[in-house]
Amino acid sequence: MKIPYRDLSVSDCNLRSELLQAVDRVLSHGKIVLGPETEEFERKIAQFCKRKYAVGLCSGTTALYFALRSLDVGPGVQVVTTPLSWIATLNAVALCGAQPVFVDIKEDLNINVDLIEDAITEKTKVILPVHFTGKLCNMPQITEIAKKYNLHVIEDAAQSFGACDNGIMAGSFGDIGCFSMNPMKVLNAYGEAGVAVTDSEIIYRKLISLRYLGTINKENCLYPSYNGKIDTIQAAMLLVNLKYLSKKIKSRREIAGFYTQSLKDIVVCPQDNKTNHVYYLYTILAPSRDELKQYLFSRGIETQIHHPKLMPNNTAYQYLPKFNMPVAEDLIGKILCLPNQETLTLKETRYVVECIKDFYGGS
Ligand SMILES: *Cc1c(COP(=O)(O)O)cnc(C)c1O
Numbered sequence: 001m002k003i004p005y006r007d008l009s010v011s012d013c014n015l016r017s018e019l020l021q022a023v024d025r026v027l028s029h030g031k032i033v034l035g036p037e038t039e040e041f042e043r044k045i046a047q048f049c050k051r052k053y054a055v056g057l058c059s060g061t062t063a064l065y066f067a068l069r070s071l072d073v074g075p076g077v078q079v080v081t082t083p084l085s086w087i088a089t090l091n092a093v094a095l096c097g098a099q100p101v102f103v104d105i106k107e108d109l110n111i112n113v114d115l116i117e118d119a120i121t122e123k124t125k126v127i128l129p130v131h132f133t134g135k136l137c138n139m140p141q142i143t144e145i146a147k148k149y150n151l152h153v154i155e156d157a158a159q160s161f162g163a164c165d166n167g168i169m170a171g172s173f174g175d176i177g178c179f180s181m182n183p184m185k186v187l188n189a190y191g192e193a194g195v196a197v198t199d200s201e202i203i204y205r206k207l208i209s210l211r212y213l214g215t216i217n218k219e220n221c222l223y224p225s226y227n228g229k230i231d232t233i234q235a236a237m238l239l240v241n242l243k244y245l246s247k248k249i250k251s252r253r254e255i256a257g258f259y260t261q262s263l264k265d266i267v268v269c270p271q272d273n274k275t276n277h278v279y280y281l282y283t284i285l286a287p288s289r290d291e292l293k294q295y296l297f298s299r300g301i302e303t304q305i306h307h308p309k310l311m312p313n314n315t316a317y318q319y320l321p322k323f324n325m326p327v328a329e330d331l332i333g334k335i336l337c338l339p340n341q342e343t344l345t346l347k348e349t350r351y352v353v354e355c356i357k358d359f360y361g362g363s
Contacts, residue, residue, distance in 0.1 A: 003344070037232050037235040051199055060158040077126075090312070126154055127154075210223075
């Protein structure tokens with residue numbers, strides 16, 4: 001049996017024809033830039049997240065960068081975040097010229113909220129938690145700390161669209177929530193896409209300007225920025241996928257539940273099925289991780305390591321001071337992501353489990 005980590009082709013005929021029709025409509029009306037589908041997408045996303053405003057952007061990285069810029073994060077400002085995320089999180093901070101401050105993680109791979117207060121200084125302006133793997137951080141506690149120290153919260157919710165805690169959606173705890181809808185994400189486009197959500201009209205207006213090179217009405221540029229708009233074609237296709245999101249998340253939770261049930265006595269598994277997790281990644285903490293990865297590959301199963309390095313340990317960030325993050329340093333050598341795309345069959349997930357059992361049983 002061959003199980004790829006991910007397969008981005010659209011095999012469902014009905015879905016494919018809906019997507020093609022959506023593209024066709026955009027080609028027909030010709031409003032290719034910020035067309036009606038963009039507005040509808042923003043309205044639906046804001047509604048879904050229970051926020052006042054959503055701004056469609058060209059990527060999740062752009063959403064993070066613009067979110068920071070909209071709060072005037074720049075040189076001399078510190079941003080408290082986690083060391084374990086896709087490098088986009090740190091790049092966004094660095095591109096603003098701000099200083100990242102890393103707080104260690106817990107075994108659930110999210111920021112250890114109990115350590116945040118120690119990292120706050122008079123230069124801190126923003127806490128930037130990442131809902132890593134699609135699981136929400138402890139947001140009630142983070143927002144409490146932010147309030148106490150008068151800080152802003154930007155959620156890197158790139159992996160967690162659709163997760164919720166007590167009815168509060170990912171991206172709606174902080175001042176700004178940032179999502180990626182790149183082709184790998186649970187709610188995916190077929191190209192690059194992202195969105196930022198907020199309740200603040202001031203932030204909303206700034207984001208609208210930032211995505212259009214810092215201009216107002218294309219007339220006057222207030223501050224240098226990029227072209228960061230979402231494509232109408234991607235918005236149109238995202239509207240189609242949004243309809244099927246809850247079904248997709250349900251399937252992912254079922255796969256996760258099966259993995260956890262079958263593997264929990266052999267490896268460390270993420271916490272069990274709850275609404276606070278959409279399983280963008282299904283990550284196990286595996287002893288002899290590299291050997292397991294190789295063994296699974298030899299049996300036709302592709303796995304991935306998200307990520308091989310903590311963000312500050314990348315070459316670009318050698319200039320940063322050293323941070324105390326022993327848990328992250330330890331777990332980075334054990335994490336392994338199993339295939340968990342919603343299209344996997346029970347037969348396939350059983351095979352993955354069987355091979356992992358074979359590996360540990362035989363060693
Ligand atoms: C995917 C991702 C991003 C960046 O999103 P892009 O749309 O690829 O730019 C940022 N942060 C995290 C945690 C991500 O997983």
